[in-house]
Amino acid sequence: ISPDGTSVASGSWDNTVRIWDAATRIQIGDPLQGHTSVVHSVAYSSDVTRIGSAPYDKTIQIWYTTAGVQIGDPLFSHDDWIQSIAFSPDRTQIASGSA
Structure with missing residues (x-):
């Protein structure tokens, strides 16, 4: 749910x-x-301008909420799914948490 509830x-x-x-x-x-696999986790930024998403492929992608476009390349940060x-x-x- 977005921080502004909309x-x-x-x-x-x-x-x-x-x-x-x-x-x-x-x-x-x-x-x-x-994404190349099922998206397991999503989060909004505090100002609702960005969404972070993490699928089972152990990456994180950041998106502009209104434009629907990815910001930069995926982040690779874990040995297991996020x-x-x-x-x-x-x-x-x-921040991200993994098993």
């Missing part, structure tokens, strides 16, 4: 991230595509 981001079995309007439950825009991710309040860092 939208919900979900990871999907089709390797995408989807953004939903929290009030209407209607998908906003096209799915965010670029169970959770979170942005720092100032959006300059992202």
Whole structure:
């Protein structure tokens, strides 16, 4: 759920991230595509301008929320799949946890 409560981001079995309007439950825009496996974890930045996503392929991708485009290359940081991710309040860092 976005920090402002207006939208919900979900990871999907089709390797995408989807953004939903929290009030209407209607998908906003096209799915965010670029992962190579099931997306397990998603997180919003504090200002809702970015979404981080982590699939089973042990990477993290950062997206511009409104444009739906990936920011930079995927981050490779774990030897096992990533169970959770979170942005720092100032959006300059992202934390991730793995098994």
